[in-house]
Amino acid sequence: xxxxxxxxxxxxxxxxxxxxxxxxxxxxxxxxxxxxxxxxxxxxxxxxxxxxxxxxxxxxxxxxxxxxxxxxxxxxxxxxxxxxxxxxxxxxxxxxxxxxxxxxxxxxxxxxxxxxxxxxxxxxxxx
Amino acid sequence: xxxxxxxxxxxxxxxxxxxxxxxxxxxxxxxxxxxxxxxxxxxxxxxxxxxxxxxxxxxxxxxxxxxxxxxxxxxxxxxxxxxxxxxxxxxxxxxxxxxxxxxxxxxxxxxxxxxxxxxxxxxxxxxxxxxxxxxxxxxxxxxxxxxxxxxxxxxxxxxxxxxxxxxxxxxxxxxxxxxxxxxxxxxxxxxxxxxxxxxxxxxxxxxxxxxxxxxxxxxxxxxxxxxxxxxxxxxxxxxxxxx
Numbered sequence: 001x002x003x004x005x006x007x008x009x010x011x012x013x014x015x016x017x018x019x020x021x022x023x024x025x026x027x028x029x030x031x032x033x034x035x036x037x038x039x040x041x042x043x044x045x046x047x048x049x050x051x052x053x054x055x056x057x058x059x060x061x062x063x064x065x066x067x068x069x070x071x072x073x074x075x076x077x078x079x080x081x082x083x084x085x086x087x088x089x090x091x092x093x094x095x096x097x098x099x100x101x102x103x104x105x106x107x108x109x110x111x112x113x114x115x116x117x118x119x120x121x122x123x124x125x126x127x
Numbered sequence: 128x129x130x131x132x133x134x135x136x137x138x139x140x141x142x143x144x145x146x147x148x149x150x151x152x153x154x155x156x157x158x159x160x161x162x163x164x165x166x167x168x169x170x171x172x173x174x175x176x177x178x179x180x181x182x183x184x185x186x187x188x189x190x191x192x193x194x195x196x197x198x199x200x201x202x203x204x205x206x207x208x209x210x211x212x213x214x215x216x217x218x219x220x221x222x223x224x225x226x227x228x229x230x231x232x233x234x235x236x237x238x239x240x241x242x243x244x245x246x247x248x249x250x251x252x253x254x255x256x257x258x259x260x261x262x263x264x265x266x267x268x269x270x271x272x273x274x275x276x277x278x279x280x281x282x283x284x285x286x287x288x289x290x291x292x293x294x295x296x297x298x299x300x301x302x303x304x305x306x307x308x309x310x311x312x313x314x315x316x317x318x319x320x321x322x323x324x325x326x327x328x329x330x331x332x333x334x335x336x337x338x339x340x341x342x343x344x345x346x347x348x349x350x351x352x353x354x355x356x357x358x359x360x361x362x363x364x365x366x367x368x369x370x
Contacts, residue, residue, distance in 0.1 A: 042350055046351065050303060050307065054296060086292075088293075
């Protein structure tokens with residue numbers, strides 16, 4: 001594993017692994033894509049379901065608490081309920097906008113995020 | 128151990144070793160025991176499996192390497208530049224929650240992520256870290272996160288509170304998601320188990336459902352750890368790069 005061994009067998013092994021990987025992707029590209037899409041979709045589904053509920057519930061609770069302290073019943077609760085709905089929808093929108101094309105927000109692919117370059121830099125760092 | 132007929136009994140915290148320091152109650156509970164087991168197992172996996180690292184990895188080394196690469200990939204695609212320095216944090220977080228959830232799937236063990244205080248502590252840690260990093264990196268400019276640009280000034284009166292709210296809600300969504308999923312799943316398993324115990328001859332049906340649910344729960348266990356880690360990545364990305 002360390003520097004002791006000759007580099008040649010290492011390089012050959014690397015080549016063989018790369019070839020085998022390429023072969024596998026070539027043979028069943030759809031399955032690989034499907035799995036990662038499924039994983040992403042499931043992750044997203046589990047994320048956004050609760051996002052809206054918690055935002056509305058928490059904001060309304062906060063409004064109720066503010067009313068309780070300041071005696072502004074029912075205005076704090078009403079205002080914060082709508083703010084909570086808006087915040088929840090905004091969070092859901094942002095979560096979803098990362099896959100489809102967003103209006104006004106950067107996609108993960110831009111600005112060096114999620115590009116091949118970052119990955120390569122990581123691999124280089126390791127060696 | 129007796130069969131638990133009450134579906135919520137499985138979440139009971141039981142003190143194992145009472146520890147009181149001054150007014151602090153630091154009692155070692157079954158929850159803390161499971162945390163210790165999770166931490167020990169993760170350390171064992173990552174240290175022992177790679178101690179005699181081979182070029183062609185064995186089973187255990189493969190598991191350790193796969194989890195490493197999984198988290199590394201997640202950081203690369205979600206944070207990108209400057210994300211590598213957070214690898215230890217996110218890897219620890221991911222493995223801890225993953226092991227917590229999976230250890231909870233073992234019958235008669237205890238799922239500590241089904242307690243809101245545990246998940247909230249983790250989420251609050253993430254939230255404080257992200258905010259601190261954002262402020263340390265960008266100073267006062269960090270507040271621009273709450274001011275969407277290209278918006279008329281009048282609308283800002285409405286949008287800034289919404290942005291603030293959606294930011295401060297994060298630790299709650301993060302913790303409630305994990306806690307609610309684990310709590311609901313394990314309660315459901317116990318309820319169907321209770322059905323099976325009480326209907327006698329027809330026990331086959333609830334048992335069959337339980338078998339299916341165990342599969343679903345394993346999926347949820349892994350997925351929730353993934354979601355928690357990926358959201359941490361997204362939040363960190365936002366704090367580092369600012370929109």
